[in-house]
Amino acid sequence: MRTPSPRTIFLIATTAVSTCASAHIGNDSGVHHSFLDGLQHPLTGLDHLAAMVAVGLWSAMAARRVWLAPIAFAGMLLVGALLGLAGIALPAVEPMIAASLLVLGLLVATQAQLPAVLGAAIVGGFAVFHGVAHGTELAGSGWSPLVGMVVATVGLHLAGVGIGLALRSHSVWWPRAVGGLVTLLGGAFLLQII
Numbered sequence: 001m002r003t004p005s006p007r008t009i010f011l012i013a014t015t016a017v018s019t020c021a022s023a024h025i026g027n028d029s030g031v032h033h034s035f036l037d038g039l040q041h042p043l044t045g046l047d048h049l050a051a052m053v054a055v056g057l058w059s060a061m062a063a064r065r066v067w068l069a070p071i072a073f074a075g076m077l078l079v080g081a082l083l084g085l086a087g088i089a090l091p092a093v094e095p096m097i098a099a100s101l102l103v104l105g106l107l108v109a110t111q112a113q114l115p116a117v118l119g120a121a122i123v124g125g126f127a128v129f130h131g132v133a134h135g136t137e138l139a140g141s142g143w144s145p146l147v148g149m150v151v152a153t154v155g156l157h158l159a160g161v162g163i164g165l166a167l168r169s170h171s172v173w174w175p176r177a178v179g180g181l182v183t184l185l186g187g188a189f190l191l192q193i194i
Contacts, residue, residue: 038148056160070157072120080131100126101186109179
């Protein structure tokens with residue numbers, strides 16, 4: 001199988017960025033009543049999808065404790081969702097979600113090795129904002145969609161870990177390309193907000 005050139009990867013990235021979907025307030029019907037609705041909710045926004053997969057990727061490629069950052073993200077996502085469900089708003093939710101993609105993309109691209117607690121704190125902090133965005137949309141729907149959302153999040157982290165483990169043994173350029181795509185996506189979302 002032929003490895004795509006950096007130019008091809010860049011062109012794919014710019015195409016993906018121009019068709020970004022967001023899973024945030026006002027971007028869907030707001031009706032989430034079942035477990036399946038919650039399960040698909042993180043999959044409907046490219047920003048959440050990319051962040052959750054990137055956490056798994058980075059953990060697999062650079063962390064000594066592969067499980068710690070994904071667990072921190074999932075746990076703090078739940079905390080944020082509960083805040084959103086309770087009607088508690090945080091300032092700058094959208095810019096923080098965009099910033100999470102920038103930071104996570106750079107962590108993946110550089111395969112930065114951080115102390116385990118610092119890495120978990122960084123991803124956990126960003127996860128609160130992702131959770132608030134989801135929780136606000138799931139408000140009034142009960143626990144079922146919330147459980148579905150957490151299950152989908154864990155699944156996306158596992159997918160990221162699997163991809164990360166596969167990329168770790170291949171070319172050093174693949175992690176850089178994937179991290180670059182996530183960073184570009186974060187920059188595109190930030191530009192949409194401004």
